Amino acid sequence: MEMRAGFRKSLRGIEDSILMMGGMVADSLDRSMEALKNRDLVLAQKVIDNDAGINNKRFEIENKCIEVIATQQPLASDLRVIIAALNIIVELERIGDYGVGNARIAIMIGDEPPLKPLIDLPRMTEKTIDMLKRSLKAYINLDAGAAKQIGQEDIDIDNLYDQIYRELVLFMVSDPRTITRATRLMWVAHNLERGADRVTNICERIVFLVTGKMEESEDSKY
Amino acid sequence: MELKSKMETKDLNFYYGNYQCLINFNLVIKEHQITALMGPSGCGKSTFLRVLNRMNDLIPNARVEGKVLLDGQDIYAPGVDAAEIRKRVGMVFQAPNPFPKSIFENVAFGPRMLGVNNKFALSEIVEKSLQGAALWNEVKDILSKSGLALSGGQQQRLCIARAIAVEPEVILMDEPASAIDPTSTLRIEALMQDLKEKYTIAIVTHNLQEAARVSNWTAFVYLGEVVEYGKTADIFQHPKDKRTEDFITGRFG
Numbered sequence: 115m116e117m118r119a120g121f122r123k124s125l126r127g128i129e130d131s132i133l134m135m136g137g138m139v140a141d142s143l144d145r146s147m148e149a150l151k152n153r154d155l156v157l158a159q160k161v162i163d164n165d166a167g168i169n170n171k172r173f174e175i176e177n178k179c180i181e182v183i184a185t186q187q188p189l190a191s192d193l194r195v196i197i198a199a200l201n202i203i204v205e206l207e208r209i210g211d212y213g214v215g216n217a218r219i220a221i222m223i224g225d226e227p228p229l230k231p232l233i234d235l236p237r238m239t240e241k242t243i244d245m246l247k248r249s250l251k252a253y254i255n256l257d258a259g260a261a262k263q264i265g266q267e268d269i270d271i272d273n274l275y276d277q278i279y280r281e282l283v284l285f286m287v288s289d290p291r292t293i294t295r296a297t298r299l300m301w302v303a304h305n306l307e308r309g310a311d312r313v314t315n316i317c318e319r320i321v322f323l324v325t326g327k328m329e330e331s332e333d334s335k336y
Numbered sequence: 337m338e339l340k341s342k343m344e345t346k347d348l349n350f351y352y353g354n355y356q357c358l359i360n361f362n363l364v365i366k367e368h369q370i371t372a373l374m375g376p377s378g379c380g381k382s383t384f385l386r387v388l389n390r391m392n393d394l395i396p397n398a399r400v401e402g403k404v405l406l407d408g409q410d411i412y413a414p415g416v417d418a419a420e421i422r423k424r425v426g427m428v429f430q431a432p433n434p435f436p437k438s439i440f441e442n443v444a445f446g447p448r449m450l451g452v453n454n455k456f457a458l459s460e461i462v463e464k465s466l467q468g469a470a471l472w473n474e475v476k477d478i479l480s481k482s483g484l485a486l487s488g489g490q491q492q493r494l495c496i497a498r499a500i501a502v503e504p505e506v507i508l509m510d511e512p513a514s515a516i517d518p519t520s521t522l523r524i525e526a527l528m529q530d531l532k533e534k535y536t537i538a539i540v541t542h543n544l545q546e547a548a549r550v551s552n553w554t555a556f557v558y559l560g561e562v563v564e565y566g567k568t569a570d571i572f573q574h575p576k577d578k579r580t581e582d583f584i585t586g587r588f589g
Contacts, residue, residue, distance in 0.1 A: 116526065117522050117523065117526050118522060118525075118526065118549075119526065119529060120529065121549070180573060181569050181573060184548060184569070184572040184573045185548040185549060185568060185569055185572055186548070186549055187545050187548070187549070
């Protein structure tokens, strides 16, 4: 006879759903970059179409959280789990939107000649996805230390963004015909940079969940 | 999965003398579910519960109109044995009320009244009932001790064991945890989730949070009428009737 078995099951269900949503979002970032690299417009469209699934997941989790609050009166750490979940799903949904943004840019670019082989943008994507996946692991394991560490890695993303930005400006300055393509790629970098910022927000929420305190991590450069 | 109706009232009107306490009360108690009745004091919840097992028969001037069905049969039809109904529809009361007897005798009392005299059979029933009430491990070595010597939470579980010893089909609980500490309350709520696998449960409570935590279905009763009935999650998140909303949010009560 487990005490509050139904409630515990609901909390685990919310956790599992967040992991699932995180996986969907990581896929969105990964596949949109794949589409950009390989000029795969069909893949890009799939990313856009799949975003509805991410949004639905968000509302499904939100509804579950509201039901738990209404019927189970969570307190203390249980309450923080629910509040953290409500915030994390918003961040995840926005990161998913950045993946869609990049997929749309892939479609806009179409089969225009590439400025150069994409190297730093895929690196930025991989790093963002890695931070995202580790942050969700920290969420499950209630690991505030890992969450803080991941938050600090945002500087690596900012540095990559710097690099990409400078390189693209150079392209534009040396050849105005590259301006359209370069600004689109800059926007991709911007989306990834914002995605990593959102992961940092998730990490702040994990620290809150564990310690009960909201501590803002260091300001991003951008 | 379609949920069956275990008990149902149809156009139930109940009177204490000239005072009408329940008005056109139509409610379904679904099988193997926990149904909570909530509402302000004096709205008729406990009266309704006592209608379900004919406890109000014992009150002079009490009058029932309409039908109260148990498995489709009207329990107030002429010729129906009230004692038989009370065996099938048991009650656990607000304040734990074990008999001033041993723990064993508390649980064995009902079966004895029903004619079980064999010592071995009674021991089996007592053990099974105390296990069913999640009390066996705590009292198995002190069965001869007085039931009154147990803590409040244990006494209430003893009363639950006593109720299930006669193998009812429905268990009615009138504010079962209002007189008990919070930890024991949660234990009893966990027990209710187990009990509903075997029985059907209807509970009256003043404690909204308890109704929200423990029940599958909730009815809001006001001035003798069912104002709203539905899935507990729906009632507590988006009630349809403004009176329900006002009650749940504490705007009146």
